[in-house]
Amino acid sequence: MVDAGSLNKSDIEERLCQGRTDETGTITQAVELNLGDEPSSSSDDKPDSSKDTTAVDESKEETRVVEKVVVDDSNLSDYVGKPIFHLERIYDQTPVGVVMGLAWTSMGGSTLYIETTQIEKGEGKGALNLTGQLGDVMKESAQIALTVARAVLLEKEPENIFFANSKLHLHVPAGATPKDGPSAGCTMITSLLSLAMNRPVIKDLAMTGEVTLTRKILPIGGVKEKTIAAKRNGVKTIIFPAANRRDFDELSSNVKDGLDVHFVDDYRQIYNLAFGEHKVEEN
Incomplete structure (x- = not known):
């Protein structure tokens, strides 16, 4: 639970899922994405001509792998912004007085x-x-x-x-x-x-x-x-x-x-x- 005035859970999740984008809006960091260059097999195979067309189309696509990102305390602010609240704790053990x-x-x-x-x-x-x-x-x-x-x-x-x-x-x-x-x-x-x-x-x-x-x-x-x-x-x-x-x-x-x-x-x-x-x- 968070204090009043802070981001709610759905806001934070949305920001995390957006990933980082460059100036053109293209995703440059996200989870690993592999499109593959081999057609998937299926029990409902179509005629040979269809398979040939599919193979030609898929051969034009390149395997694209974007950088996998781990979000932790060190980079969380890059995704959800600066902390709403800061720790007010000054002492691990309060001194006398x-x-x-x-x-x-x-x-x-x-x-x-x-x-x-x-x-x-x-x-x-x-x-x-x-x-x-x-x-x-x-x-x-x-x-x-x-x-x-x-x-x-x-x-x-x-x-x-x-x-x-x-x-x-x-x-x-x-x-x-x-x-x-x-x-x-x-x-x-x-x-x-x-x-x-x-x-x-x-x-x-x-x-x-x-x-x-x-x-x-x-x-x-x-x-x-x-x-x-x-x-x-x-x-x-x-x-x-x-x-x-x-x-x-x-x-x-x-x-x-x-x-x-x-x-x-x-x-x-x-x-x-x-x-x-x-x-x-x-x-």
């Missing part, structure tokens, strides 16, 4: 990274800078994420005062693309905690979900598009809000196959999944 989220756009779904780093440390230096053309709703999500992350860190590592003594910078690439919405909340929390604990999240993970101050995970839109984007970028594990389970269940099997999907309603479940602590009881 970086977590992959999922977004919906007018062209379908996409992945996006939440990157957090420490830019200054010292007693009472706690602060958060935001970049990446974030809209008002997303900026509020970042503030909520910091509050929740501080509370979670206090529970998990009571002696860790990283947030109180660190000036942080949270960025969402690509910088030229405006972004807004609350669904990156859980991804922001996880990015902040990853940095604070100096622990990367598990490999091939993506997540999406709005988070409240009490750590509840609220439903999001674009489940189909986000799932396709995740699969396109090699994601193996996806975390969705529990309220979106039905949306996912309604997707076709070719979209769902090969994905380990978890449905959560509390951030504690995301924490355990993202940092590989233990099996999570899902709703």
Whole structure:
């Protein structure tokens, strides 16, 4: 299955079957074609005169073999054009402070990274800078994420005062693309905690979900598009809000196959999944 706005299957097949043509429109590359110079035999042979005529006509035809072409990743664009979508994946394994989220756009779904780093440390230096053309709703999500992350860190590592003594910078690439919405909340929390604990999240993970101050995970839109984007970028594990389970269940099997999907309603479940602590009881 392909995202909205891309070529459908029949379009691609038609372009592949057309082969390459020269400026006059003559096929110059296609499958092997051998017309042969010997008449085929048949049980319904015609009189000798007909056979002679056929033999003369066929002798005028030449055996023509055009180049056989194999279409693969290296030359596919020659036949169907440039890719509609490009892989957004930047990391094979996300480093500390970086977590992959999922977004919906007018062209379908996409992945996006939440990157957090420490830019200054010292007693009472706690602060958060935001970049990446974030809209008002997303900026509020970042503030909520910091509050929740501080509370979670206090529970998990009571002696860790990283947030109180660190000036942080949270960025969402690509910088030229405006972004807004609350669904990156859980991804922001996880990015902040990853940095604070100096622990990367598990490999091939993506997540999406709005988070409240009490750590509840609220439903999001674009489940189909986000799932396709995740699969396109090699994601193996996806975390969705529990309220979106039905949306996912309604997707076709070719979209769902090969994905380990978890449905959560509390951030504690995301924490355990993202940092590989233990099996999570899902709703």
